[in-house]
Amino acid sequence: xxxxxxxxxxxxxxxxxxxxxxxxxxxxxxxxxxxxxxxxxxxxxxxxxxxxxxxxxxxxxxxxxxxxxxxxxxxxxxxxxxxxxxxxxxxxxxxxxxxxxxxxxxxxxxxxxxxxxxxxxxxxxxxxxxxxxxxxxxxxxxxxxxxxxxxxxxxxxxxxxxxxxxxxxxxxxxxxxxxxxxxxxxxxxxxxxxxxxxxxxxxxxxxxxxxxxxxxxxxxxxxxxxxxxxxxxxxxxxxxxxxxxxxxxxxxxxxxxxxxxxxxxxxxxxxxxxxxx
Amino acid sequence: xxxxxxxxxxxxxxxxxxxxxxxxxxxxxxxxxxxxxxxxxxxxxxxxxxxxxxxxxxxxxxxxxxxxxxxxxxxxxxxxxxxxxxxxxxxxxxxxxxxxxxxxxxxxxxxxxxxxxxxxxxxxxxxxxxxxxxxxxxxxxxxxxxxxxxxxxxxxxxxxxxxxxxxxxxxxxxxxxxxxxxxxxxxxxxxxxxxxxxxxxxxxxxxxxxxxxxxxxxxxxxxxxxxxxxxxxxxxxxxxxxxxxxxxxxxxxxxxxxxxxxxxxxxxxxxxxxxxxxxxxxxxxxxxxxxxxxxxxxxxxxxxxxxxxxxxx
Numbered sequence: 001x002x003x004x005x006x007x008x009x010x011x012x013x014x015x016x017x018x019x020x021x022x023x024x025x026x027x028x029x030x031x032x033x034x035x036x037x038x039x040x041x042x043x044x045x046x047x048x049x050x051x052x053x054x055x056x057x058x059x060x061x062x063x064x065x066x067x068x069x070x071x072x073x074x075x076x077x078x079x080x081x082x083x084x085x086x087x088x089x090x091x092x093x094x095x096x097x098x099x100x101x102x103x104x105x106x107x108x109x110x111x112x113x114x115x116x117x118x119x120x121x122x123x124x125x126x127x128x129x130x131x132x133x134x135x136x137x138x139x140x141x142x143x144x145x146x147x148x149x150x151x152x153x154x155x156x157x158x159x160x161x162x163x164x165x166x167x168x169x170x171x172x173x174x175x176x177x178x179x180x181x182x183x184x185x186x187x188x189x190x191x192x193x194x195x196x197x198x199x200x201x202x203x204x205x206x207x208x209x210x211x212x213x214x215x216x217x218x219x220x221x222x223x224x225x226x227x228x229x230x231x232x233x234x235x236x237x238x239x240x241x242x243x244x245x246x247x248x249x250x251x252x253x254x255x256x257x258x259x260x261x262x263x264x265x266x267x268x269x270x271x272x273x274x275x276x277x
Numbered sequence: 278x279x280x281x282x283x284x285x286x287x288x289x290x291x292x293x294x295x296x297x298x299x300x301x302x303x304x305x306x307x308x309x310x311x312x313x314x315x316x317x318x319x320x321x322x323x324x325x326x327x328x329x330x331x332x333x334x335x336x337x338x339x340x341x342x343x344x345x346x347x348x349x350x351x352x353x354x355x356x357x358x359x360x361x362x363x364x365x366x367x368x369x370x371x372x373x374x375x376x377x378x379x380x381x382x383x384x385x386x387x388x389x390x391x392x393x394x395x396x397x398x399x400x401x402x403x404x405x406x407x408x409x410x411x412x413x414x415x416x417x418x419x420x421x422x423x424x425x426x427x428x429x430x431x432x433x434x435x436x437x438x439x440x441x442x443x444x445x446x447x448x449x450x451x452x453x454x455x456x457x458x459x460x461x462x463x464x465x466x467x468x469x470x471x472x473x474x475x476x477x478x479x480x481x482x483x484x485x486x487x488x489x490x491x492x493x494x495x496x497x498x499x500x501x502x503x504x505x506x507x508x509x510x511x512x513x514x515x516x517x518x519x520x521x522x523x524x525x526x527x528x529x530x531x532x533x534x535x536x537x538x539x540x541x542x543x544x545x546x547x548x549x550x551x552x553x554x555x556x557x558x559x560x561x562x563x564x565x566x567x568x569x570x571x572x573x574x575x576x577x578x579x580x581x582x583x584x585x586x587x588x589x590x
Contacts, residue, residue, distance in 0.1 A: 015397065022406045028464075029409060031432055032421045048435040094318040101311025104298070109315055112322040118577040119330055122525050122546040123570045126553045126563050127329035127336060150321045174303070180310040209414035211528050212546075216554055227416035231532055234420060241424045248420050252413040259412045263405050270411070270472055 032252075036060070036245035043242060059246035068221055069247055072229030076208060076251075079144045079225055083207040084200050086149040091199065094150065095158025096188055100170060116152035121212070129216055139219040148207055154199050161195040162188065198269040201262065208255055226251040333570070337563035344557065354564035364565060366540050367548040368572070370455070374544055375523035377459040378466060382519055383512070386467045390474030391500075411468035419532040422461045423448075426533070448534055451541040458529050458542055466522070470515050477511030478504070510583070517580045521573055545569050 031050070035043075036059055038052040063069040097103070098110060128147060129138075137143030165188060173183040189196075211227040218224050224232065230247050237243065259266050298308045337354055341347035358364045393404055410418065425433040426447045437445040447457040481504065489499050527546040530536055536543035536551070543551075549569065553562030 018392070018397070018403055022403055025407055025464075026409060027432070028418065028421045028425065029413070031425065032417075035424065043430060048430050048432065050432075090317050090321075093314045097311045097314035097318075101307050101314065102304075103308045103311035103315065105319065106311070106315070109319055109322075112319070112327055114581055115330070116322050116326040118521075118581055119326060120521060120525050120569065120573055120577075122527070122549060123566045123573075124326065124329040124333060125549065126559055126566060127332035128325060129554075130332070130336070130559070131324065131329060147325050150318060152322065152326070155318065180306065184314070205412075209416065211414070211416050212550070215531075216550075227414060227528075230416055230420060234423070234532060241427070241430075244420050245424065248417040252417045255412055255414070259405075263401075266412075267404065267408065267472060270408075270469060 029252075032245050032248055035242060036249045038242050040242070059242045060250075063243055063247045063250065067233060067243070067247075068224075068229060069226070069250055071222070072224050072226045073250060075144075075223055075229075076225040076227075076254075078141065079214075080204055080207040082141070082145045083148045084203050086145070087151055087154050087203045088196060088200060090150050091154035092158045092162070092189065092192060092196065093184070094155045095160075095162050096184060098155070098159045099162035099165075100167070113152045113155050117156065125212070125216065132217060138217055139223055141223065143217045144214060144223065144225070147213065148203075148210070151199075151203055151206070154203060157199060157202075158192070158195060161192050165191050194265075197262075198265060201258065201266055201269045204258065205255055330570075333563050333566050336560055337567050339560040341559040342557045343559060347560070350560070354561050355568075357561065358564055358568065363540060363543070364548060367543050367545045368568075370541070370543055371524055371545040371572075373455060374459060374462075374526065374542075375520055377455070378462045378523045378526075379516070379519045381459075381463045382467050382470050383515060385463070386470035386515070387474050387508075387512075389467065389471040390478055391504075393471070393475055394478045407471070408468045410465045411472075415465060415528045416532070418461065418465050419529045422457075422529075423533050426457055449538055451538050454534050454538055454541045458533065461529055461533075462523070462526060466519070470519060473515055474508070474511060477508050481507050513579070514583055517576045517583070520576050521580065524569070524573055545572075 034051055037055050037057070038049065039054075039056040039058070042049050042052050042056075094109075094113075098106065098113075132138060132143045132147070135142075137146070169187055169191070170183055173187050178186070209227065210225075211231070214225050214228045215231065218228055221229075221232070226247075230244070230251055233240075233247060234244060298305055298312075336347075338349060338351060339347040340350045340353070389407060393400065393407075397403075422433075425431045428434050428444070428446045428449070433447065434445045445453075447453045485503050485507075486499055489503055494502065524544075525546055526544060527550065530542045530544055530547050531550075534542045536547045545565065546569075549562050549565050552558045552565065
């Protein structure tokens with residue numbers, strides 16, 4: 001075989017390998033969507049079915065009408081929206097102070113931020129719950145939102161981005177007599193806009209997926225977000241897989257849509273989340 | 278900053294001088310606004326993250342069910358933990374899970390990153406597909422895999438039947454429940470680490486490879502002598518955060534097996550959750566949290582050093 005033919009064969013092999021990998025990886029997602037469209041006959045057929053016999057939308061109607069998924073969806077949007085907004089307001093400010101200012105307690109704050117990144121959330125679960133309880137925030141929106149109002153990683157990310165903003169821009173503002181607040185809002189914020197979008201995506205996904213804390217802090221059905229609502233549904237109806245899968249599609253859809261809309265930035269953001277440049 | 282007051286210079290000869298925060302100088306103004314911008318973070322991280330860390334130690338010295346008054350019992354909780362078979366078991370189960378998940382992830386994620394560091398057709402589209410498991414939440418994936426593991430109509434069981442294994446009951450068998458959990462977690466966890474590796478690979482200057490090519494190094498030699506050594510800091514980071522992450526895993530165990538069958542999948546975070554929020558043993562669960570922290574301390578210190586190192590450059 002000639003060298004060229006060998007190379008073509010190898011490349012063909014590699015390409016089919018990559019394709020096969022992609023198919024295997026997407027099986028659970030495809031199966032989730034497929035099963036969410038199955039009726040009970042498809043489910044209890046003698047042979048496991050890969051595709052529904054017809055597009056059966058009743059499962060989706062049922063999770064919204066008989067079960068409370070509309071409410072869970074609403075709560076997820078409220079909680080995630082509030083968390084993203086609070087992060088967008090506060091973390092760039094804090095990142096700015098750590099990147100460009102010198103003030104008493106700066107080292108302490110940096111230690112606080114790094115400690116928060118490092119502390120395993122599970123380890124502070126109980127005292128955090130006790131604090132939220134003493135504020136009277138159990139089973140309230142503040143209880144669901146406030147512990148995530150500032151992401152330590154977000155602060156770290158913002159600080160890294162703002163370090164790259166040239167001091168000259170900021171000093172030019174000062175020479176022109178702009179107030180510090182005006183410098184922040186009119187010079188710094190516009191310059192870090194791409195970073196803010198990354199921050200919003202990263203925080204959105206983390207907040208949308210948060211499970212353990214929401215499980216602990218919601219005591220009734222009214223404030224449950226989608227992950228907790230799904231979990232409680234499974235506890236009660238362990239065999240209603242078709243509804244479980246319809247609910248799962250509902251829970252997955254917003255993040256998947258966001259991912260499809262901003263793939264490149266999404267991937268950059270997730271790589272940035274690692275804290276490495 | 279040039280602005281310094283004479284009094285502070287007299288007080289402290291060696292340290293650089295810090296102007297008074299109330300002055301009219303630029304440095305003083307910067308100090309005030311720095312503090313203003315930072316103030317919410319002091320309160321927030323202090324109240325919700327740093328204070329609870331100390332509170333965990335404190336609560337661990339009490340017997341407290343939330344409904345009664347906390348009663349100081351010294352180190353009794355720790356003594357009881359050391360005699361609690363369930364606790365010892367959960368530490369072992371956590372290590373089993375973490376090692377099973379992490380070692381596989383380190384290798385698979387690196388292999389995938391090396392693959393995506395090449396140029397090939399539809400690379401970007403493939404990257405998105407390979408990243409898909411990381412996009413959707415662990416809660417959703419746990420339910421999908423719960424379904425796939427179902428003995429009679431799950432896809433995984435069907436696949437096992439096709440391979441010739443009759444009556445596969447992954448989640449009902451103490452021997453296979455944890456491997457089932459590990460498989461799901463590897464599948465869900467790998468893409469994120471793949472991205473981290475990929476970012477690391479991208480940061481290696483192309484010149485190095487060019488120079489090696491000129492010297493006649495083979496692809497394998499380039500991988501071994503350039504890529505892997507230069508990737509070492511990234512690898513260290515991946516090792517540390519994947520272990521910290523794996524030790525905190527909770528959702529799959531909660532949804533698929535609730536720690537069972539028996540205690541086969543009762544990881545440490547599950548033990549803490551159940552003792553704290555189901556049995557309302559706040560002190561006991563806090564003591565377990567302290568042990569949990571100590572186990573992860575080594576890894577956290579390494580992570581801290583990496584982040585500190587980064588923030589210096």
